[in-house]
Amino acid sequence: MINSYPEAVGVIMATYGGDRADRLERAITSIVAQEGLEHLQVRLYIGVDGPVGDEIGAVLTRWEPHSAIIIRRFPVNRGLAPVLNDLIAGLSDEPFVFRMDADDVAHPLRLRTQLEYLLANADVDILGSAITECGADGQRRTVNYPLxxxxxxxxxxxRNPIAHPTVCFRRRVLDGTGGYPVQNLSEDxxxxxxxxxxxxxxxxLPQQLLDFTVGADFWKRRSVQRAWREYLVWTRGVWALHGTSWRLAGPVARLAFRLAPEWLRRRGYASSIRRPMKP
Structure with a gap:
């Protein structure tokens, strides 16, 4: 049984000077054009993390008059978690809050599909979905996650078992945790x-509800520093959940993989666990 729809839902998105204006435009449009939600308002909260160029500024200026888009500009670039937390603190009364990235595309029924599932499954607090990875070479890969x-x-x-930009939170999760842990990288x-x-x-959900952009600089951003910070987050998290456990080998294995040659990492990233790349 599906409970009654709320009056509004929220979507939180951050953008910064390193984003591409055309992709930001595409991401915003995919949220504004969501289908099957005529009975409620979709409020898109956009946090601008530090200075941005004229092209991104023009996109934001064009969308700012939209009644359901709330743009907050922050003068200093602080990173994703602080911006998302400020957006969370500025939410209105939305009982469900979706995440969205500034370079991805939400499928037309994404919000409706996730909202209906959460309304029918009161025990689920955080809901993600499968994604379609879209490579810089035009190839597309379906990526599945445990259900x-x-x-x-x-x-x-x-492994990271949830694609961050696909998530919908019940508001009680964000209120109960106080938002995202603030750190450099691996916030999700x-x-x-x-x-x-x-x-x-x-x-x-097994449905692919989002096109995830894998940019040309994807592998360049997989730095040693990033791998080490990810390892620390993983180790602390596994320790907090399981204490002294064989599972602590997982973060070590991931660190070794992150430090492997790029050709090996590319092969592992396209492994059958995530389904092979399709033309």
Missing amino acids: SHEEIVRALFW LAMWFLCAQRGYRFAN
């Missing part, structure tokens, strides 16, 4: 560990 809460928590020691992973520790329940 049930138990599978997601089991997988958490060795730290959030999943925090939520697991607090007893919130996860789920993923």
Whole structure:
């Protein structure tokens, strides 16, 4: 049984000077054009993380008069977690809050599909979905994630089991955690560990509800520094959930993989676990 629809839902998105204006335009449009939600308002909260160029500024200026788009500009670039937390603190009365990235595309029924699932499954607090990765070479790959809460928590020691830009939170999660742990990189992973520790329940939908952009600089951004910070988040999270456990080998294995030659990482990234790349 589906409970009654809320009057509004929120979507939080951050953008910064390194984003591409055309992709930001595409991302905003995909949220504004969501289908099947004529009975409620979709409020898009956009946080501008520091200075941006004229092209991104023009996109934001064009959309700012839209009645359901709230843009907050922050003068200094601080990173994703602080911006998302400021957007969360400025939300209105929306009982469900979706995440969206500034270079991805939400499928037309994404919000409706996730909202209906959450209304019918009161025990689920955090809901993601499968994604379609869109490479710079035009290739597309379906990426699947574990579906049930138990599978997601089991997988958490060795992979990120939820695609961050696909997530919908019940508002009680954001109120209960105080938002994202503030750190440099891996905010989503730290959030999943925090939520697991607090007893919130996860789920993923098997449908591909978002096109995830893999830019040409994807591999360049997989730096040693980033790998080390990710390792620390993973190790602390696994320790908090399981204490002294064989699962602590998971973060070590991931660190070794992150430090492997690029050709090996590319091959692993396209492995059958995530489904092979399709033309």
